[in-house]
Amino acid sequence: MTPSNNTQDKHADTPTTDTLYASPSDIVEGFRFDDKVVSVFPDMIQRSVPGYSTIIHMISQLTARYAQHDTHCYDLGCSLGAATLAMRNGLGAKKCHIVGIDNSPQMVARCQSLVKEDTPEHIDIRIIEADIDGVDFKPASVVVLNFTLQFLPIEKRTALLQRIAQALVPGGVLILSEKLAFDDPRHHELMIELHHNFKRSQGYSDLEIAQKRQSLENVLIPESFPSHQARLKEAGFSGVELWFQCFNFASMIAFK
């Protein structure tokens, strides 16, 4: 089977539109990656994260640039495998061990079948159900955390990044995409407003935006770019740069 060049193909043809927050609810529950979210996830993330498909495409390019023969390439918090498949496409003829990890059993089950049906047998690719907090990383050249670290309790973030830095081989990189907070309150509010305008332009109603915001409260905890930069340096990375930003959504590259 020929793998698709466009990593979004498998996801773009999922017809299910995200209407999870469309009806008024007395109690908005904390956001969870359950069956309901899995069934609408490609549509939800595409319409909620400005620049998501650009970031996915660029992960292929960054993988092409930084992946090293006979090392591991990790996609941590892989959801339905969009970044995993982007990494696979970026490898070309390089032989690497691709590992996608997620702790949502529903995500993992769907991701395994999507990846399997799109990947030739000879490619070494595995999707594992695990908490990234407890994984023992093998020598790696490219590690991706595409909008995952923001869901890990703040006190666990440094230890995870230290373990990633230790596992990276010389010349290896971490690609870290996150929703950002900003120190200047005016700018912080402006970015939230522009993000909500983006969601409105994607067809979400004010009610959907408000209820989703409430469900993400204390579940998705954004930090500022200077905080990420300082923590990554403390964890053992020698350099940290921003390579993409649209409003309060950004992607960084951290060099071992």
Ligand SMILES: Nc1ncnc2c1ncn2[C@@H]1O[C@H](C[S@+](CC[C@H]([NH3+])C(=O)[O-])CC(=O)[O-])[C@@H](O)[C@H]1O
């Ligand atoms: N401790 C954890 N261990 C493992 N997985 C976790 C953990 N916490 C959260 N997750 C998983 O991290 C993923 C975050 S979504 C990533 C999108 C994807 N990267 C993409 O490029 O499409 C981002 C979003 O929905 O905003 C979910 O699948 C969680 O189950």
Ligand SMILES: O=C(O)C(=O)Cc1ccccc1
């Ligand atoms: O929808 C939002 O407001 C977000 O911050 C992005 C998002 C996308 C998918 C799941 C959770 C959060």
